[in-house]
Amino acid sequence: xASFATQVKNELVKLPMESPCCVGAExxxxxxxxxxxxxxxxxxxALFQTKHAAIAHRFLSLVRKNExxxxxxxxxxxxxxxxxxxxxxxxxLPSEESVAWLKHLGILGVExxxxxxxxxxxxxxxxxxAYLRGAFLGGGSVNRPEGRYHLELVxxxxxxxxxxxxxxxxxxxxxxxxxxxxxxxxxxxxxDAIIHFLQIIGAHAALLNFENVRILKERREYVNRTMNCxxxxxxxxxxxxxxxLQLIQALDEADLLDRLPLPLRxxxxxxxxYPEESLKDLASRFSGNLSKxxxxxxxxxxxxxxxEILERMEKAE
Numbered sequence: 001x002a003s004f005a006t007q008v009k010n011e012l013v014k015l016p017m018e019s020p021c022c023v024g025a026e027x028x029x030x031x032x033x034x035x036x037x038x039x040x041x042x043x044x045x046a047l048f049q050t051k052h053a054a055i056a057h058r059f060l061s062l063v064r065k066n067e068x069x070x071x072x073x074x075x076x077x078x079x080x081x082x083x084x085x086x087x088x089x090x091x092x093l094p095s096e097e098s099v100a101w102l103k104h105l106g107i108l109g110v111e112x113x114x115x116x117x118x119x120x121x122x123x124x125x126x127x128x129x130a131y132l133r134g135a136f137l138g139g140g141s142v143n144r145p146e147g148r149y150h151l152e153l154v155x156x157x158x159x160x161x162x163x164x165x166x167x168x169x170x171x172x173x174x175x176x177x178x179x180x181x182x183x184x185x186x187x188x189x190x191x192d193a194i195i196h197f198l199q200i201i202g203a204h205a206a207l208l209n210f211e212n213v214r215i216l217k218e219r220r221e222y223v224n225r226t227m228n229c230x231x232x233x234x235x236x237x238x239x240x241x242x243x244x245l246q247l248i249q250a251l252d253e254a255d256l257l258d259r260l261p262l263p264l265r266x267x268x269x270x271x272x273x274y275p276e277e278s279l280k281d282l283a284s285r286f287s288g289n290l291s292k293x294x295x296x297x298x299x300x301x302x303x304x305x306x307x308e309i310l311e312r313m314e315k316a317e
């Protein structure tokens with residue numbers, strides 16, 4: 001079964017190509033994640049790699065939307081037997097056209113390689129959405145909503161990760177950045193934030209799935225918390241009743257029950273007679289109109305007064 005992140009990416013690669021500016025923004029972010037420049041005989045080209053065939057196909061389709069015609073070679077690199085995954089490669093052969101394309105994309109600037117300043121290509125709101133979509137396709141992952149909430153974008157470029165955080169902030173998201181070995185990880189850990197991110201990049205089917213599972217999960221967690229709370233309260237009540245009964249029995253064995261005030265003595269005698277009854281049933285046995293909370297108050301007072309009586313007796317001895 002495909003991971004939830006793969007399901008999201010499979011949905012994204014099927015989205016229609018947008019306006020030229022958005023095509024450029026998505027291509028740029030994808031290249032930031034999986035691209036590199038190559039140099040052969042003094043000429044510059046580019047290489048894009050991904051573990052997803054559908055993403056490689058989308059990247060190539062985005063590139064072909066550009067008016068600059070590039071000489072392209074495709075290939076598949078086999079990984080180790082343990083990983084059992086292929087790496088799909090798109091090689092843009094070193095040429096003047098490749099240099100022109102890299103400059104058009106913003107990877108090459110007047111001063112050389114542009115490490116992560118992509119603001120000129122993400123001025124519009126639609127382009128920012130496309131940029132984040134490309135970043136997720138190229139290096140993003142998200143946990144299944146049944147587990148802990150976690151979405152991340154992984155890159156080896158600190159400038160790029162900082163800019164991703166900035167773009168996400170434009171949509172009122174507050175991601176954090178951490179280092180993992182030699183990688184920069186931009187991540188979200190709140191369900192609402194992850195749902196908002198999926199909405200931003202256009203993964204609407206995944207968003208609905210995530211939301212439905214989250215609602216069921218939170219309902220189960222609420223029921224579990226409520227049950228645990230009720231169990232804890234019952235245990236507290238049982239512990240208190242056992243403690244009170246032990247105190248009453250100690251007073252009875254020492255012939256000290258008559259030293260209790262009359263309301264407390266009545267409660268103590270009833271508990272001795274009916275040790276296993278609930279507070280509600282015990283309260284109903286009083287001739288007067290005594291509530292469950294009223295009887296509980298008497299027992300708490302009995303604990304205080306009874307302990308004082310026993311302590312005085314011990315000191316007197």
